Amino acid sequence: MKDIVTIMKFTIKDMARRKSFIISTLIILIMIVIGFNVPNIISSFNGDTSLGEKLVIVDKENVFEGNLELIKQADSGYEIEIANKDEETIKKEIEEEKIDAAIIIEKQDPSIKIRYILKDTTMMYGVPEGLMSAFDSLYTNIQIGKLGLTESEIASLSPNFEYTLEQSGENEAQGNIFVMMILSIVLFYAIYFCAYQVSSSITTEKTSKIIETLVTSTSPRNIVLGKTIGIGIVGLLQLSLIIATALISAKSFLDEELLNSVLDMSNITPYLGFITIVYFLLGYFAFSMFYALTGSTVSKPEDIQSANGPVAIIAVLSFYLAYFTMMNPTSELNVFASMFPLSAPFCMPFRIMMGLASTTDVIISIAILIVTILLIAKVTIKIYSNAILNYGSKMNLKDIINIYKSK
Numbered sequence: 001m002k003d004i005v006t007i008m009k010f011t012i013k014d015m016a017r018r019k020s021f022i023i024s025t026l027i028i029l030i031m032i033v034i035g036f037n038v039p040n041i042i043s044s045f046n047g048d049t050s051l052g053e054k055l056v057i058v059d060k061e062n063v064f065e066g067n068l069e070l071i072k073q074a075d076s077g078y079e080i081e082i083a084n085k086d087e088e089t090i091k092k093e094i095e096e097e098k099i100d101a102a103i104i105i106e107k108q109d110p111s112i113k114i115r116y117i118l119k120d121t122t123m124m125y126g127v128p129e130g131l132m133s134a135f136d137s138l139y140t141n142i143q144i145g146k147l148g149l150t151e152s153e154i155a156s157l158s159p160n161f162e163y164t165l166e167q168s169g170e171n172e173a174q175g176n177i178f179v180m181m182i183l184s185i186v187l188f189y190a191i192y193f194c195a196y197q198v199s200s201s202i203t204t205e206k207t208s209k210i211i212e213t214l215v216t217s218t219s220p221r222n223i224v225l226g227k228t229i230g231i232g233i234v235g236l237l238q239l240s241l242i243i244a245t246a247l248i249s250a251k252s253f254l255d256e257e258l259l260n261s262v263l264d265m266s267n268i269t270p271y272l273g274f275i276t277i278v279y280f281l282l283g284y285f286a287f288s289m290f291y292a293l294t295g296s297t298v299s300k301p302e303d304i305q306s307a308n309g310p311v312a313i314i315a316v317l318s319f320y321l322a323y324f325t326m327m328n329p330t331s332e333l334n335v336f337a338s339m340f341p342l343s344a345p346f347c348m349p350f351r352i353m354m355g356l357a358s359t360t361d362v363i364i365s366i367a368i369l370i371v372t373i374l375l376i377a378k379v380t381i382k383i384y385s386n387a388i389l390n391y392g393s394k395m396n397l398k399d400i401i402n403i404y405k406s407k
Contacts, residue, residue, distance in 0.1 A: 003218035003219070003222040003226065004222050004225050004226040004229070005226070006218075006226070007218070007222060007225075007226025007227060007230065008226045008227075008229045008230040009230070010226075010230070011226060011230025011234075012230045012233055012234055014201075015197070015230065015231060015234045016234060021234075025238055025241070028242060029241070029242065029245050032242065032245050032246050032249055033245065033249050033253075035249075036246070036249035036250055036252075036253045037249075037253050040253060053078060053079055054078070054079045054081070054098075054099045054100045054101075055078040055080050055081070055099070055100065055101050055102065055103065056080075056081045056083050056085065056090060056093070056099050056101075056102040056103070057071065057080060057081070057082050057083070057102070057103045057105070058083060058084065058085055058090065058102065058103070058104045059082070059105040060084065060104075060105075061105070061106065061107045063105050063106075063107050063112055063139075064105070064135075064138060064139060064142065065142055067138060067142055068082050068138075069082065070138055071134055071135070071138060078131075081099075087104065090102045090104070090117065091117065094117060094118070095119060097119070100118075100119075101116065101117060101118050102116075102117045103115065103116055103117070103131070112139070114127065114132075114135060116128075116131075144157065180326060180350040180353055180354070181323065181326060183276075183349075183350065184319075184322065184323055184326065184346050184350055185323075186242070186243070187280060187283075187345065187346055187349070188315075188323075188346050190235060190238070190239040190242075190280060190284075191280060191284050191345060191346075192287065192312075192315050192319075193235075194231060194234075194235030194284050194288070195287035195288040195290070195291050195315075196291055196308065197231050197235070198227060198228055198231055198288040198291045198292050198295060199292065199294050199295030199304060199307070199308055200295070200304060201227060201231065201295070202227070202292060202295030202296055203295045203298055203300075203303075203304045219385075220385040221381050221385070223384075224289075224292050224377075224380065224384055227292070228285060228288045228289070228292065232281060232284050232285065232288065235284060236277070239280065268353070271352075272349065272352055272353055275348075275349055275352055275362065276349045278366065279344065279345040279348060279349050279366075279369075280345065282345060282369045282370065282373065283345025283346070285373050285377075286341065286342065286345075286369065286372060286373050287311065287315055287342075289373065289376040289380040290311040290314070290376065290380070291308065291311060292380050292384055293379070293380040293383055293384060294307040294308050294310075294311055295307075296383065296384040297383075314342065315342075318340070318342040318343040318346065319343070321333075321340070321343045321347075322337045322343040322344075322346035322347035323346065325337045325347070326347070326350060329350075329351065329354050329356055330356065334347065334351070338351050338357065338361065338365055339361075339364065339368060341369045341371075341372035341373075342372075344365050344368070344369055345369070348361075348362065348365050
């Protein structure tokens with residue numbers, strides 16, 4: 001145990017001092033901060049993103065019969081001016097940024113044309129829905145008022161429909177699927193790249209002959225476990241830092257209403273956080289054992305990519321199995337993905353978030369994953385013990401099987 005702790009400490013210090021690790025972590029954190037600042041950056045270059053803080057409305061033909069003042073009373077997010085200006089004057093004021101936008105209303109039987117004029121339309125996909133709704137409602141009310149209907153008759157023309165989305169199955173999925181998919185991607189990359197560091201570290205030590213000193217000082221089993229635990233701790237700290245930076249950036253730079261609608265965090269609980277950490281560690285240990293095996297079978301850093309290819313394919317397929325079945329979280333395939341040991345780390349935390357996984361399901365999934373890790377570790381440690389001092393050519397699958405069969 002003492003040897004495992006010693007190797008673990010050495011690995012943590014070695015990882016934390018690497019320039020590549022420090023630089024990549026800083027780049028990720030900077031990209032997160034910049035990503036959450038994109039709306040503010042766009043705003044600084046293109047002015048106010050409300051797209052027309054000061055808005056002029058021109059109704060020369062009196063289509064709205066003098067009732068446009070009611071638009072000003074509505075909470076549209078614009079400073080509205082009802083004016084009688086010609087088109088050239090309006091465009092000049094927009095170019096000189098005296099106003100942000102203008103609306104010109106024209107009667108074209110049998111329709112009414114509403115022209116929305118901006119200085120730059122590259123960021124626009126159409127007239128803002130809030131304004132369209134306001135004009136539609138105002139014009140409809142004007143025409144209904146001419147019919148002399150009673151209040152109850154007017155109310156019957158616009159019934160108050162209440163729409164709800166429900167699921168037919170007993171288990172109803174809850175939560176924001178967008179948030180779940182983002183977190184699933186983050187969890188996958190955290191597990192994958194942390195596990196990849198194990199093979200990279202082993203290959204580097206073989207190249208520098210440090211491994212010979214380690215092997216003479218302790219057993220190969222202790223080396224595998226010490227390095228795996230050490231890199232796992234560094235990866236967990238890195239993941240925590242990334243998540244903390246993302247949450248702080250989201251709270252600091254995004255509009256609260258946008259944050260609540262797009263990134264709904266209401267289903268994220270301490271229990272879910274704990275389970276996510278458990279699955280991160282178990283998923284990391286499963287894939288790191290694979291990578292420890294591939295790292296021990298090559299003697300040159302340039303061979304590590306090809307050696308890790310099969311493991312990378314397994315990891316990506318496992319992730320896709322979990323990721324795409326989230327679109328139908330009540331399906332049997334999603335249940336399978338949450339139990340299959342190599343996809344469970346990317347799937348089960350989010351079944352819990354959706355309220356679809358029982359405590360029994362979680363216990364069974366974790367038990368299967370632990371048994372799988374022990375089996376992989378047994379095979380890996382045996383092959384690692386016999387292959388770690390190999391400085392010849394890269395081993396193929398047949399060589400690895402022969403090493404495992406040998407005593």
